[in-house]
Structure formats: structure tokens, C-alpha cells
Amino acid sequence: MIKLSTLFWLVVVSTTGFAMFAVKYGVQSLEDELNRTKKAIIAEEHAIRSDGAEWAYLTRPETLDEMNRRHLSLGPIATTQLRTTLADIPLRAAVPVAVEAPVVAVADPPAGSAPPTILTSTMAPASLEKPMEATEVAKPAPAKAFAKPVPPRRPRSLDELIAQVAASR
Amino acid sequence: MTIATQRFDDNPCRPRHFKPPPCVAIVPDGPAKQALDACRTRLLVTGGLFALVFAVVALRVVEIVAVGGGTAESQIGRFRIVTAPVPSHADIVDRNGNVLAATLDSPSLYANPKQIVDAGEATRKLVKVFPNLGTAEVYAKLTSGKSFVWIRRHLTPAEQYSVNQLGIPGLEFEHEERRVYPDAALTSHVVGYTGIDNAGFAGVERGLDGVLRGRPEPVQLSLDLRLQYILHEELQRVIDDFTAKGGAGLIMDVNSGEILAMASLPDFDPNHPATPDPDHPVISLADRMFDRITLGVYELGSIFKIFTVAMALDYGTATISSTYDASHPITIGRFTISDYHGKHRVLSVPEILMYSSNIGAARMAVAAGAQTQREFLARLGLLKTPKIEVSEVAAPHYPAKWREVNVMTIAFGHGISVTPLSFATAAAALVNGGILRQATLVKIRDGYAPQGQQVISPKTSEQMRRLLRLVVEHGTGTMAAAPGYVVGGKTGTADKVSGRHYAERKLLSSFVGVFPINDPKYLVLTMVDEPHPNKQSHGYATAGWTVAPATSRIIQRIAPLLGVLPVDESSSEVQRALMVESLQGKRIEAY
Numbered sequence: 001m002i003k004l005s006t007l008f009w010l011v012v013v014s015t016t017g018f019a020m021f022a023v024k025y026g027v028q029s030l031e032d033e034l035n036r037t038k039k040a041i042i043a044e045e046h047a048i049r050s051d052g053a054e055w056a057y058l059t060r061p062e063t064l065d066e067m068n069r070r071h072l073s074l075g076p077i078a079t080t081q082l083r084t085t086l087a088d089i090p091l092r093a094a095v096p097v098a099v100e101a102p103v104v105a106v107a108d109p110p111a112g113s114a115p116p117t118i119l120t121s122t123m124a125p126a127s128l129e130k131p132m133e134a135t136e137v138a139k140p141a142p143a144k145a146f147a148k149p150v151p152p153r154r155p156r157s158l159d160e161l162i163a164q165v166a167a168s169r
Numbered sequence: 170m171t172i173a174t175q176r177f178d179d180n181p182c183r184p185r186h187f188k189p190p191p192c193v194a195i196v197p198d199g200p201a202k203q204a205l206d207a208c209r210t211r212l213l214v215t216g217g218l219f220a221l222v223f224a225v226v227a228l229r230v231v232e233i234v235a236v237g238g239g240t241a242e243s244q245i246g247r248f249r250i251v252t253a254p255v256p257s258h259a260d261i262v263d264r265n266g267n268v269l270a271a272t273l274d275s276p277s278l279y280a281n282p283k284q285i286v287d288a289g290e291a292t293r294k295l296v297k298v299f300p301n302l303g304t305a306e307v308y309a310k311l312t313s314g315k316s317f318v319w320i321r322r323h324l325t326p327a328e329q330y331s332v333n334q335l336g337i338p339g340l341e342f343e344h345e346e347r348r349v350y351p352d353a354a355l356t357s358h359v360v361g362y363t364g365i366d367n368a369g370f371a372g373v374e375r376g377l378d379g380v381l382r383g384r385p386e387p388v389q390l391s392l393d394l395r396l397q398y399i400l401h402e403e404l405q406r407v408i409d410d411f412t413a414k415g416g417a418g419l420i421m422d423v424n425s426g427e428i429l430a431m432a433s434l435p436d437f438d439p440n441h442p443a444t445p446d447p448d449h450p451v452i453s454l455a456d457r458m459f460d461r462i463t464l465g466v467y468e469l470g471s472i473f474k475i476f477t478v479a480m481a482l483d484y485g486t487a488t489i490s491s492t493y494d495a496s497h498p499i500t501i502g503r504f505t506i507s508d509y510h511g512k513h514r515v516l517s518v519p520e521i522l523m524y525s526s527n528i529g530a531a532r533m534a535v536a537a538g539a540q541t542q543r544e545f546l547a548r549l550g551l552l553k554t555p556k557i558e559v560s561e562v563a564a565p566h567y568p569a570k571w572r573e574v575n576v577m578t579i580a581f582g583h584g585i586s587v588t589p590l591s592f593a594t595a596a597a598a599l600v601n602g603g604i605l606r607q608a609t610l611v612k613i614r615d616g617y618a619p620q621g622q623q624v625i626s627p628k629t630s631e632q633m634r635r636l637l638r639l640v641v642e643h644g645t646g647t648m649a650a651a652p653g654y655v656v657g658g659k660t661g662t663a664d665k666v667s668g669r670h671y672a673e674r675k676l677l678s679s680f681v682g683v684f685p686i687n688d689p690k691y692l693v694l695t696m697v698d699e700p701h702p703n704k705q706s707h708g709y710a711t712a713g714w715t716v717a718p719a720t721s722r723i724i725q726r727i728a729p730l731l732g733v734l735p736v737d738e739s740s741s742e743v744q745r746a747l748m749v750e751s752l753q754g755k756r757i758e759a760y
Contacts, residue, residue, distance in 0.1 A: 046273075046274050049256075049271060049272075049273055049274070050273050050274070050326065052268055052271065053268060053271040053273055053349050053351055054351075055268075056267060056268035056269075056271070056351035056352070057351035059267075060351055060352050060353075060355070060394075061352075061355070061394060061395060061397075061398035062352075062355065062398065065398070065402075076725060076726045076729070077729040078725075079651075079652050079653035079654075079725070079735040082653075082729065082734060082735055
């Protein structure tokens with residue numbers, strides 16, 4: 001009987017011992033991993049800090065102003081462009097106007113005309129809405145039917161703008 | 170029976186297989202029993218102590234696992250958890266979160282010459298990476314026999330990478346930090362700059378050094394980078410157009426005292442404060458470092474008349490319809506006070522401000538008295554050093570003895586020098602309903618108006634708004650008008666003191682503009698130092714021709730950014746709010 005209890009305790013002691021070391025080494029390796037991760041986080045944070053400073057440098061008003069002058073030529077908002085109340089905004093025409101060049105009618109033309117290559121590339125997104133007219137525009141022959149060359153339409157998204165700028169090069 | 174058992178057990182002839190029956194322990198009486206009892210007690214106490222210690226250990230384990238949530242940390246070196254080093258100084262950002270100053274890691278390279286194997290080879294490789302370093306100098310350092318020499322401070326990440334690529338033993342990096350100012354000269358006078366150990370040397374860097382040190386989150390200034398750029402650009406334009414010596418300006422929220430933009434030109438690059446400006450190498454470093462807004466004290470001239478008029482109206486020594494004789498120059502002692510835009514007749518209070526009459530202002534101040542004038546200016550904070558978050562501030566200059574001649578000259582802004590900052594703070598109080606609030610460069614949370622001090626009555630403030638509108642509508646400041654934004658303001662052209670006399674040709678032109686004047690929100694103060702007339706200005710270098718048009722341009726550019734919507738200036742609502750009754754029905758003479 002005494003032997004049995006001794007055996008029991010022996011088993012308990014060795015199991016606990018084993019478990020303890022297993023946990024200890026487990027914790028050690030986890031802490032190593034934690035340290036590695038934390039170091040990586042710190043490195044990332046430093047990188048984010050320098051990127052933040054670089055972003056601030058690249059987007060400083062001086063640069064933006066120069067980029068605007070080079071690519072967009074946007075001017076300060078004039079008083080006449082501002083609408084203060086909802087009533088000031090003119091209502092849309094009730095009946096859709098049957099125009100030959102529907103999309104380009106809203107674009108304000110910059111000075112000078114655009115080469116026909118831009119026309120096709122910038123007209124492409126419009127083809128989603130009005131496939132018939134867009135294909136017409138894409139062909140050079142009906143384009144001549146317009147009184148004046150169609151200027152590039154105002155970009156609707158950043159990607160579109162980049163595409164326009166790239167095409168104008 | 171007990172005796173019998175004992176005897177039986179002690180029997181030496183007892184057979185080995187014979188086991189005596191169980192029996193009760195014999196407890197002898199006397200000293201033996203006492204000794205046994207003592208043993209038992211000690212055993213119990215020791216056992217109890219052990220149990221206690223184990224209980225403590227067990228409880229601690231439970232606490233760590235269950236209660237503490239795993240916060241316990243190993244103190245053994247290998248297992249110490251690394252923590253992110255907090256930058257020594259917090260970043261500075263503008264009111265929209267744009268970075269104005271950041272602390273970046275910038276390792277410095279040092280060498281341990283004792284560990285350098287081939288100094289010649291190492292020198293050649295290092296000079297290749299840093300072409301600025303002299304070969305002889307590096308070689309001398311590497312063969313010095315010391316155990317520590319700096320090779321180069323503050324490397325860029327690319328440079329650090331190149332040095333690591335060289336793989337030279339004995340070269341080490343020391344972790345260091347460096348302040349970087351992405352906007353360079355644009356915010357130089359506000360943000361300031363730091364020395365090599367990031368100690369603040371000027372501007373907010375110095376003024377808020379204690380706050381910035383060891384703070385985890387950035388400090389947010391009231392500055393708006395977009396406005397700052399516009400102000401800076403327009404000031405530069407005025408300086409270029411009129412070949413001026415310098416210029417300065419600020420944009421302030423009149424209802425909170427927040428400064429949204431503040432510039433002083435010429436300026437410097439805080440990243441390299443000591444290097445000369447490549448475009449203007451002639452301009453001295455001291456001149457570029459000088460902040461004209463907070464450190465410069467100037468006799469601001471006619472724009473000071475707004476205080477004279479406000480004083481007379483607030484103390485009741487004059488009303489809007491009072492008149493003063495401005496037909497002849499005043500001669501007092503060796504001084505003669507005359508008008509630049511002379512009308513040579515009796516002028517009413519609105520006309521004095523509109524046509525900027527020195528004689529009228531002087532007479533108005535004399536009527537109020539020296540005591541009143543001094544008290545009023547002190548109440549507006551013009552006789553003490555302004556308080557602001559930048560470290561460079563200057564005390565005003567004013568006469569110790571306030572004689573009659575001083576009263577007269579101070580009435581039109583001569584004989585008293587104040588910082589443009591003090592002026593703007595006081596001017597904001599005149600239009601915002603009469604509450605003086607300290608100017609600040611730190612962002613005030615939205616919708617919170619800091620405590621102020623009522624310095625003039627709301628009624629006087631309203632009258633001042635009407636009068637300032639009149640100056641822009643019909644007076645000397647017509648070129649400051651910005652259609653739709655209802656600008657009100659006052660021009661000021663002062664002769665600069667040179668030596669002991671006023672120099673006729675050296676002017677200091679300034680303009681204070683407030684918009685929309687019917688519900689004042691923002692104040693724009695612009696100032697240009699020694700402008701020279703050009704062709705477009707028809708030979709004038711006065712405020713009306715130099716800084717007033719600049720103010721108009723600035724307001725037209727910043728108003729949409731500030732969310733100020735244009736109104737119809739001819740609408741009856743605006744007209745009624747800005748009407749000056751005493752001038753109703755009278756023909757207003759062009760100045």
C-alpha cells in the first residue's frame with residue numbers, strides 16, 4: 001500500500017515537473033516572439049514617422065501650388081462661384097435636352113483645342129452611359145460634324161484625371 | 170496490561186515472525202513527556218509556516234494568472250520585453266493635423282579606431298559614401314588610437330544602409346534624434362528651431378519646450394497651414410512689388426484669440442538656421458531671424474487712430490456726430506501736426522477716421538485727456554509685454570511722462586511703439602463686442618470661447634465696426650474691399666524713425682482688416698517695411714496702395730477656406746447693420 005502511494009506521488013511530481021518546464025520553455029519562446037514582434041512594430045513606427053514627415057514635405061502648400069500651376073491651373077474660388085443657399089442653385093432642365101454632344105456640354109473648355117487622341121481616351125468612361133453616341137464620337141468622321149473640336153471633359157475621379165494627364169503627354 | 174505488553178515486546182527471545190499486537194504508545198510522565206510535547210508544538214509551528222509560504226506562492230500564482238491579466242514581466246535581461254522609445258520631443262502639428270515639426274530617428278556614426286583593421290581601406294570606403302568628408306580628416310580620426318571618434322552626426326536612412334553595406338568592423342551607430350521641419354521657412358518664426366540636442370532655441374520650440382519634452386501626443390497649434398501659405402505668399406508679393414525691406418502679417422480669430430497664420434519676412438529655414446538664403450545672400454541672419462510680429466516694436470501710425478476714436482466714444486468725450494477743427498495744422502513746441510490727406514475744414518468723428526486726419530485725432534485725444542488715454546491703452550494691454558507661446562516678445566515703448574504733445578502724437582500712432590501682436594489683440598477687442606482675449610498659438614477646442622475681459626462697451630464696439638466699414642467703403646482703405654466679404658479696416662502709414670528724426674522717405678505701411686465686419690470673425694493685419702513706390706501705385710507707397718490691396722487678395726483667398734460665405738453687400742440687411750446715422754443723407758467726399 002505504501003508503495004502504491006509513493007508511486008502515485010512520484011508520477012504526480014514528475015508530471016508537474018515536466019509540465020512546469022514545458023510551460024517555462026513555452027513562455028520563453030513566446031516572449032522571444034513577442035520581443036521580435038515588438039521590435040518589428042518599433043521599426044514600423046519609426047518608418048511611419050519618417051513617412052509622415054515625408055508626406056508632410058511632399059504635400060506642403062508650396063509644392064501643391066506649383067503642381068497645380070503645372071497641371072491643373074485652378075484659381076482661388078471667386079465670390080460669384082459660391083452659392084450660399086439652395087435657392088441660388090439653378091434647377092435642372094425638366095426635359096432632357098437632345099444634344100449632339102451631351103457629356104461635353106457641361107465641361108468648361110480650356111483655351112486651345114485638344115488633339116483627337118485625347119478625345120477618344122477621355123470619352124471612354126462616358127460610353128458606359130450612352131454607348132451609341134460615344135461610339136459615334138470615337139469615330140473621326142462624325143466628330144467633324146461638330147462646330148468646334150470637343151475639349152476633354154472634366155475628370156470625374158482621380159484615376160480619370162491621371163489618365164488624362166498621361167494621355168496629354 | 171501496559172506493563173505486560175512492554176515486557177513482552179522487549180523480550181529478546183521473541184520469534185522474528187511474531188508480531189506483537191497493536192498497543193498504545195507509552196508516554197512516560199515527567200520531563201520526557203514535556204520534551205515530546207515541545208517537539209510536537211515546534212513541528213506544528215514549522216509546518217504552519219511552510220503551509221503559509223506555500224499558500225502565499227499559490228495565491229501569487231492565482232493572482233498572476235487570474236487577476237493580474239498577464240501584466241507580470243520578467244526581470245531577467247534576456248526576457249525583458251522591449252518598449253518603444255518615446256521621442257524626446259513631441260511633434261508639432263497645425264490645426265488640421267499637418268506636421269510642422271517632427272522628431273525623426275537619425276543615427277550618428279562613430280568609430281572605435283582600436284577595432285579598425287585597415288584604416289586606409291576604411292577611409293576610402295567611407296569617403297565614397299560621404300563625399301563631403303575629407304580623406305585626410307577621416308584617416309586621422311581612424312588612426313587616432315582613441316576608442317571613440319564621431320565620423321558623422323545625423324545620417325539619413327539611406328546613408329545608414331550604405332554604411333552597413335560597407336561591413337567595416339569598428340564602425341557603430343549611436344541612436345539619436347533630429348527635429349525636422351517639412352514646411353521649412355513657411356512657419357519658421359512661429360515654430361522656431363532647435364539645436365543639435367533638440368533643445369528649443371526659438372519660437373514655439375522654445376516657448377513650449379517643457380510641454381513638448383517627453384509628451385507622447387503631438388501639440389496642436391492654432392495655425393492653419395493653408396492660410397499661412399496664402400499670407401506668406403501675398404506678403405512676399407507686396408515686398409517684391411514695392412521692393413520693401415521686409416513685411417509681416419497675421420490672421421486672427423477675433424472671437425477666440427487664436428492666431429491662424431503669422432508670418433514675418435524675410436525668414437529662415439529652421440532645418441538649417443545658420444545657412445544664408447541662396448536667393449538673398451545679402452540679408453543678414455539676424456534680420457531673417459527677427460520676428461517682426463512679436464519681437465518688433467513699431468510706431469504703427471494711423472491705424473492707432475482706431476484706439477483714439479474708440480476711447481473718445483467709450484468714455485463719452487465724443488459722440489459719432491462730434492466735430493473737430495482740422496482746418497489748420499497744430500503747432501506745439503517744435504512739432505507741427507498736419508494732415509496727409511488734408512481737407513482743411515471741420516471734420517466729424519467718422520470723417521477723421523475715414524480721411525485719416527492727424528489733426529482731428531490729436532484734438533480728439535486732447536479733449537479726452539492724458540490720464541484717460543493712458544488708462545485706456547493700458548486697459549487694452551498695449552502698455553505691457555504681450556504673452557504668447559513663442560519665446561521672443563518685446564515690451565512696448567511709451568513715454569514715461571505723458572505730456573500734451575505725447576497725447577497728440579499717440580492719438581495718431583507716433584510716440585508709442587507696440588508689437589503688431591499687441592495691436593492685433595487690442596484691435597480684435599474693439600470689433601468683437603469689446604472683449605479682450607489673449608492671443609494664442611495653441612488650438613482652442615471647437616466651440617469654446619476663452620474667458621476675456623470686457624474693455625469697451627458692446628455699443629462702442631458696434632460703432633467702431635460701422636466706422637471701420639466706412640474707411641473701406643469711402644475712405645483711405647477702398648482698395649482693401651473684397652466683394653461679398655464686407656471688409657472693414659484702417660490704413661496706417663508711419664514715417665520711420667532713423668536716428669533722432671523721422672525719415673521722410675522711409676515708411677511703414679500697415680493695414681488692419683476685419684471681415685465680415687457686420688459679424689466680425691477674422692482679423693487680418695499686414696505690414697510692409699520701407700516700401701518704395703512703383704508705376705502701378707502712381708508714386709504712392711502708402712498703406713492704401715501697398716497692403717490694402719494685399720489684404721483684399723488675402724481675404725478673397727482665405728474666406729472660402731474659413732467657411733465665410735459671401736453676402737450681397739448692397740442688401741438692406743447689411744446696409745442697415747453698418748449704417749452711420751450722422752452721415753445719412755450727406756454727400757460723402759472722396760478722400
